[in-house]
Amino acid sequence: QVQLVESGGGLVQPGGSLRLSCAASGMFFRYFDMAWYRQTPGKQRELVATIPNGGAANYADSVKGRFTISRANANSMVYLQMNSLKPEDTAVYFCNARRTYVEYWGQGTQVTVSS
DSSP states (O other): OOOOEOOOEEEEOOOOOEEEEEEEEEEOOSSEEEEEEOOOSOOEEEEEEEOOOOOEEEEEETTTTTEEEEEGGGGGEEEEEEEEHHHGGOOEEEEEEEEEEEEEOOOOOEEEOOO
């Protein structure tokens, strides 16, 4: 019954912005550390950003200064604000929820950065 549903992906031009959303259900949201990952064909899934409950966010070097992760516990939502997008950011972006001994994944949302 636990479900993570990503939305907000799409096609954007280089230098543009996009905000991804992840809606969580079926779990006590604030118990979980939340994260965004991304994956492109031929590459392993890459950690993009994390945000524990009540803790500081952390980012991959490739997105520092451009992406911002946030969470709204009252609505069980996680967001990824993506600015100054580059073609290299093109990937399927996945929402992840993790706590001791359990982990959940969304199905992903496609982000394509192209002229």
